[in-house]
Amino acid sequence: MSPSLEVEGLRTEFGLRDRVLRVVDDVSFTVEPGQALAIVGESGSGKSVAMRSVMRLLPKTGRIAGGQARLGGTDLLALSERQMRKVRGRDIGMVFQNAMEALNPTLTLERQLTEHLKWHGICDHAEAKRRAVETLGDVGIPEPEKRIRTYPFQLSGGMRQRAMIAMAMVTQPSVLIADEPTTAVDVTVQRQLLDLLAELKARGTGIIMITHDLGVARYFCDDAMVMYAGRVVEHGPIRRLLSRPAHPYTTGLFESTLEVGARQRALLPIPGSPPDLAYRPTGCAFHPRCGRAEERCGREEQPLLPWPGHGEVDLLHAGAGPERNAERREVACWKAVEHG
Amino acid sequence: MSFMTYLGKRVMRMVLSLTAVSMITFTLLQLAPGNFADIQRISAGAAQFGGSGTEDMVHAFASRYGDDIPAWRQYLIFMKGAVTWDFGPSYKYPTQDVQDIIAQGFPISATIALIAVALSLLIAIPIGVYAAVRQNSPADHGTMFLITLGTALPNYLTGVILVLFFTLTLGVLPSSGWAGPHYMIMPVLALVLGPTAVLARYVRSSMLETLREEYVVAALAKGGPRSTVIMRHALRNSLIPIVTVLGPLLASLMTGTVFVEALFRIPGLGLYFAQAAASRDMPLLMGTALFFALILMTMNLIVDLVYGYLDPRIRAAGGVSRWRRSQKSPLRQPA
Numbered sequence: 107m108s109p110s111l112e113v114e115g116l117r118t119e120f121g122l123r124d125r126v127l128r129v130v131d132d133v134s135f136t137v138e139p140g141q142a143l144a145i146v147g148e149s150g151s152g153k154s155v156a157m158r159s160v161m162r163l164l165p166k167t168g169r170i171a172g173g174q175a176r177l178g179g180t181d182l183l184a185l186s187e188r189q190m191r192k193v194r195g196r197d198i199g200m201v202f203q204n205a206m207e208a209l210n211p212t213l214t215l216e217r218q219l220t221e222h223l224k225w226h227g228i229c230d231h232a233e234a235k236r237r238a239v240e241t242l243g244d245v246g247i248p249e250p251e252k253r254i255r256t257y258p259f260q261l262s263g264g265m266r267q268r269a270m271i272a273m274a275m276v277t278q279p280s281v282l283i284a285d286e287p288t289t290a291v292d293v294t295v296q297r298q299l300l301d302l303l304a305e306l307k308a309r310g311t312g313i314i315m316i317t318h319d320l321g322v323a324r325y326f327c328d329d330a331m332v333m334y335a336g337r338v339v340e341h342g343p344i345r346r347l348l349s350r351p352a353h354p355y356t357t358g359l360f361e362s363t364l365e366v367g368a369r370q371r372a373l374l375p376i377p378g379s380p381p382d383l384a385y386r387p388t389g390c391a392f393h394p395r396c397g398r399a400e401e402r403c404g405r406e407e408q409p410l411l412p413w414p415g416h417g418e419v420d421l422l423h424a425g426a427g428p429e430r431n432a433e434r435r436e437v438a439c440w441k442a443v444e445h446g
Numbered sequence: 447m448s449f450m451t452y453l454g455k456r457v458m459r460m461v462l463s464l465t466a467v468s469m470i471t472f473t474l475l476q477l478a479p480g481n482f483a484d485i486q487r488i489s490a491g492a493a494q495f496g497g498s499g500t501e502d503m504v505h506a507f508a509s510r511y512g513d514d515i516p517a518w519r520q521y522l523i524f525m526k527g528a529v530t531w532d533f534g535p536s537y538k539y540p541t542q543d544v545q546d547i548i549a550q551g552f553p554i555s556a557t558i559a560l561i562a563v564a565l566s567l568l569i570a571i572p573i574g575v576y577a578a579v580r581q582n583s584p585a586d587h588g589t590m591f592l593i594t595l596g597t598a599l600p601n602y603l604t605g606v607i608l609v610l611f612f613t614l615t616l617g618v619l620p621s622s623g624w625a626g627p628h629y630m631i632m633p634v635l636a637l638v639l640g641p642t643a644v645l646a647r648y649v650r651s652s653m654l655e656t657l658r659e660e661y662v663v664a665a666l667a668k669g670g671p672r673s674t675v676i677m678r679h680a681l682r683n684s685l686i687p688i689v690t691v692l693g694p695l696l697a698s699l700m701t702g703t704v705f706v707e708a709l710f711r712i713p714g715l716g717l718y719f720a721q722a723a724a725s726r727d728m729p730l731l732m733g734t735a736l737f738f739a740l741i742l743m744t745m746n747l748i749v750d751l752v753y754g755y756l757d758p759r760i761r762a763a764g765g766v767s768r769w770r771r772s773q774k775s776p777l778r779q780p781a
Contacts (some may be wrong), residue, residue: 163666195669205658210679212686212757221678222668257758273668 108139108280108310109178111160111198116173118152118159127383128171130156131336132410135329137281137312142303144323145316146359147333150380153316156333157283159183161200162190177281184405195222199274203286205266209258209273215242219273241272245302264295271302281312284357288322300325306341320363324348332356335381335391338410342435352413352437354396390439398441408438456750460743467739468528471732472521482726486749524732533733538725544733551715552700555707558630560697562637563692564596570642571685574649579676581654591649596643602705605636609709621710632762633710637703641695648691652684659683686756693749697742701734 119131130152137143145153160163160175160182175182177197182190194200202208210218219238223229235254242250245268258266267287274282284303287294304326307313317323323330323344330344332355334380340353351357361374378395381387387394393403413435437443527534533544573593577586612632619632656662657680665675707714716733722730730744754761 161667163663169540191669193669194667200664200667202660202664204660208664210661210665210683211759212682213679221665222670225669225671225674230654259759260762273664277668384761 108312109197110136110138110141111281111312111314112136112174112176113156114161114174114176116159116175117155117171118147118155118164118307119169119171120167121169122167122384125384129168129336129383131160133173133331133333134339135331135341137314139280139312140307140310141329142307142315142327144320144327144330145314145333146285146318146320146323146330148318148359150383151333152336153333154285157200157285157314157316157398161194161198161283162187192226195274195279196228196277197279198228198281198283199279201271201274201282201284201287204290205258205270206263206269206290209266211258214255214257215269218258219254219269219276222273222277226277234276238272241276242269245269245272245275246298247272261293264298267291267295268302271299275306279311282306282314283314285316286318287315287320289317290400293330296322320348320360332359335386335437336383336385337391338415338436339392339408339438340436341410342413346415346435350415352435352442353392353439354398354442355392358364358395400441402440406440408418408440410438411443413437413443449599456747460740463743463776464736464739468525468732468736469521471735472517472524472728475726475728475731476517478726479724482728484767485725501570501745515678520728524729528732528736534729536722536730537727538721538730544729545732547718548733548737551713551718554712555626555703555714555716556700558637558706558712559632559696559703561630562699563641564633565634565638566641566645567692569638570645571649571681573642573646575653575676575681577646577650578653578657589646593646596639597647599639600705601636601640601703602709604639605632605709606707608635623708624712629710629712633712634745636706636709637699641699644695645688645691648688649684652687653680656680656684681755686753689749689752689756693745694742697745700745701738701741 108425113136114134116130116133117128120127120129125230127149133156135143135145147153148156153310155159155164155168159168159170162170162182164170170183173183177193185193197274201389209215216235216238219241220231220234223234223237228234239254240249242254247265247268251295253261253265253269258269259418260411261269267290275387282303288299289430291299300322303313303315307326313327315323317325320330327344328339329342330347331338332340332347332353334355340347342352342354348357348360351360358374358376362376381391381394389402389404390396390399390408393399396403415435531545533548535544536544536547538604539547573589577589580586609621609632613621620629621632623629655674659680662675662680665679666672670679701715701719703714704720705717707716708720715737718730719734719738721727722734732757751758
């Protein structure tokens with residue numbers, strides 16, 4: 107049984123010349139084996155930084171200011187760099203948005219798919235190569251023993267993306283962090299990649315998917331966590347979150363997303379843009395853009411509180427029994443908590 | 447496109463360029479004030495040879511070119527010989543053919559240049575990488591300060607300082623001449639500083655750029671030790687732009703460095719080139735100029751081949767320029 111990743115109270119700060127920006131503020135979540143969590147938010151909401159914090163791969167100006175990230179009981183944030191290196195790529199794999207950039211253009215796939223197996227002392231080169239070929243085949247690359255000798259630029263966009271996923275998979279990590287893995291590819295390829303991730307999930311890998319596309323998130327994620335200006339504004343099972351968003355920002359995200367297949371409702375963009383963290387609005391950071399904001403919103407910080415589920419009609423799980431109701435939903439909005 | 451076709455096209459282009467270089471050099475020489483005989487008369491002139499000695503010299507070069515034939519015919523006569531690597535005798539050194547002067551001087555200049563550039567690379571790459579990895583640290587600022595100093599110091603000044611130190615103070619090295627390996631030490635040292643400074647700067651900025659690439663983060667995310675990731679993933683990619691600077695740099699040093707060769711009295715090619723230009727020695731100037739152009743173009747060709755070795759994308763596209771074009775074309779932009 108692979109371990110679960112439990113992140114608690116994660117805080118990440120970036121030091122600028124004269125001040126400190128809190129880019130990730132009190133973020134907590136759990137990813138169980140075989141579960142998938144979607145982290146949703148606009149660019150700059152801190153979702154990628156949160157993941158890089160867990161990997162301890164922040165740029166020089168970044169610093170983890172607090173919290174824990176436990177993988178099977180070990181706090182990753184307390185490990186030495188040397189110990190952390192053993193976790194990266196072996197226990198936690200990472201998939202990036204654009205394989206064109208995340209794969210080294212001057213090294214063959216063979217080199218790039220086998221080197222970490224050797225770094226981690228998992229096996230020798232012959233075995234590493236065998237595994238790499240096998241994994242390339244698993245992700246649906248035809249003639250993997252031939253393709254492994256090629257360079258990334260010799261593959262099509264979809265193939266490259268698959269090769270990158272294979273690179274993360276080859277060590278069979280217990281957790282896979284995918285940072286917008288489908289944003290840079292065609293829709294047809296997108297579907298195939300999602301199937302691939304869903305299959306990994308079925309095999310027991312915990313997946314964290316960073317995305318701003320709710321349609322993609324719904325495809326195979328169990329939970330969703332919505333981030334805004336470095337904080338979690340809503341967190342809960344994705345289907346319930348989609349059928350009845352609690353936070354006005356989540357609602358706004360849904361209304362501004364195109365939906366293929368469904369009868370298209372009016373597309374409502376969220377007015378304004380995400381705040382500059384150096385000038386974080388007081389109270390709820392979303393209130394200047396929120397249509398339902400009141401005076402109180404700008405005054406009081408909004409903690410993440412359990413959401414009672416006002417008016418939530420869970421059609422999908424109607425009559426699913428008490429265990430469904432036990433699923434926690436949290437929202438950082440007093441109005442949602444009190445009135446729905 | 448096969449490699450041979452590629453090479454053939456490149457060689458064709460080199461021939462065209464060389465023709466252009468020869469025309470331009472010849473025209474400029476014609477436009478320059480004075481001719482060989484005049485300058486000989488003035489500089490060697492009446493005092494030494496009693497006013498008639500110059501007539502012999504004039505006869506010496508007149509045997510091939512004649513003073514009275516039009517310039518365009520002189521050019522054609524020269525080029526006819528040049529095609530078969532026969533540049534004819536120099537005006538100034540009538541007993542020697544220009545190609546023999548090149549054959550004597552070039553190995554000397556090239557040896558010094560190759561050693562100097564190799565040494566520069568050996569020093570510059572570690573310095574550049576070190577400074578980049580520790581960007582904005584005191585170590586980075588310190589090395590970059592020294593580098594700037596190195597760029598500012600001209601090689602003849604470095605040469606003088608070296609002579610003052612090694613010859614006059616320590617008395618361990620000969621100040622000038624060319625009679626053994628130890629005569630190379632000071633010229634090489636004098637030449638190393640400038641290229642080292644230039645290369646270290648390039649390595650640093652190129653490395654900084656590469657370190658920001660996502661594949662470096664991706665390699666770290668796979669659990670790669672920082673040093674391995676820097677050496678394997680970043681260094682190779684950041685050396686690609688360095689190769690571009692290296693070609694012309696090597697070419698310019700190989701074809702002789704006038705100041706250093708003059709300072710240390712080294713019979714290299716630079717010395718002859720400078721003399722040829724000053725004395726309007728047409729065959730020697732044309733010969734050396736064409737030879738320099740040839741070296742420069744060969745270096746650029748080698749650079750492109752090395753590029754292909756370092757970057758498989760360029761190899762596949764069939765040359766740097768083609769690859770660049772394909773990068774610019776939005777239609778062929780990879781997804």
